[in-house]
Amino acid sequence: MADKKTIKFEIVTPENTVLSKEIIQVTVPTQDGEITILPEHIPLVSILRPGVLEIKTIDQEMEIVSVSGGFIDVLRDKVVILADTAERAEELDEERIVAAKTKAESAKAEALNHEDYDLSAVSVKLEVALARERALHKWRKLKNVK
Amino acid sequence: MAKTKEISRRIKSIGNTKKITRAMEMVAAAKMRKAIEAVLRTRTYANLSWETVLHLSAMANGDGELRHPLLTNRAETKKAAIILITSNRGMCGAYNTAVISKAKESIKLHPDVPVEFILVGKKGATVYSQKQIVAAEFPKSDALTDSAEVVPIIKMAIADFLSAKYDKVFVAYTDFVSPAKQVPRVKQLLPVDIKAEDEFLGIVGDPKVSVTKDLIAEKGKQHLHANSGFEYIFEPSPEEVLDKIIPRLLEVQIYQALLEANASEHSSRMSAMHQATEAATEMVSELTLFYNKARQAGITAEIAEISAGANALLD
Incomplete structure (x- = not known):
């Protein structure tokens, strides 16, 4: 990780903000299959299906979050997940x-x-x-x- | 004596009113706390989703080939609708009047466009007496728990918009800023349009961070490709994504507007009742003074009478 490209990542649900962190990669379950988003990803909007989000934070930690559907909005250095519901695995x-x-x-x-x-x-x-x-x-x- | 009796009766009745207003104040305070919690929880989601929708609309109204009926402006506005969110009950100060007059102000700015109202909440019915046309009335539950409640409202709005019954749909609601401050607002819901007149733009929630075109343009520059403008990839396909995402996000907007309105209603009821309680206290103390004065005057008069009678006997 010579270059420090990161993504501002946020998962929000109507109830709360589940996660808001700087990350280096995230794998999301979309309707067409899983996609992995790295920094500098082209802007993208897609529909999520129920599944598991795998997030790698800047300190190389893995975070697992389950979602029950929603949308993903990818901007140049920012990823927003508008989930219907989402829970962190440890919870x-x-x-x-x-x-x-x-x-x-x-x-x-x-x-x-x-x-x-x-x-x-x-x-x-x-x-x-x-x-x-x-x-x-x-x-x-x-x-x-x- | 008759006068003191009358005053004491009034003191009693005002005292009773005071008890009621104080109880209402406390109930409103408790409800307000809950409503504020609900509003704050959803705000981030609503704001972020509105941002997404505006990005999409900026793109759809650009020169790209992407077109979606819910995002596209019509050439002329023949008819508009306002979804008016009011309370079910009164006793909340100027809350309902403020939002209704705000809606009417916006109508006055565009006198050539006929407007129909879609009412949410019972108190909206006052627009009937103001010679406005009402297209529909929806009930509003006092404790909003589920965004499913707004589905029929948004379904009707979208259907009527798509069938060209309306060319624009607005929502008029009261924005909750703090327990002491609520701002009535009119916001354009359909078509979702970044170029809409500033007066109608706005993120639900914080009036300080209300979205202006500059902000969106700046965001676009920051987050999206500088040279390709607002270019998004859609998966699976633009139509499919937009068909799903826009109604859902509009639903969230209306839901948020309802939550904001609820929080505002309870706070303004609380402060109205607080004022009423204070006014009652003041009135009671004033009347007590009058009562004592009248009582004393009565006693003085009686003594004067007795001593006058005694004097007469002595003579």
């Missing part, structure tokens, strides 16, 4: 995630049997729960390795 609670997951799974199974149920809404809930679980696992792995 996630496994019990609640598992409970939410089982609930979402059963809801999805039920929705599959009833044609008039809103399957897409249920699937999104399940995806969000899965994304949180993945974020938690990734974070644990990261901390154990260290």
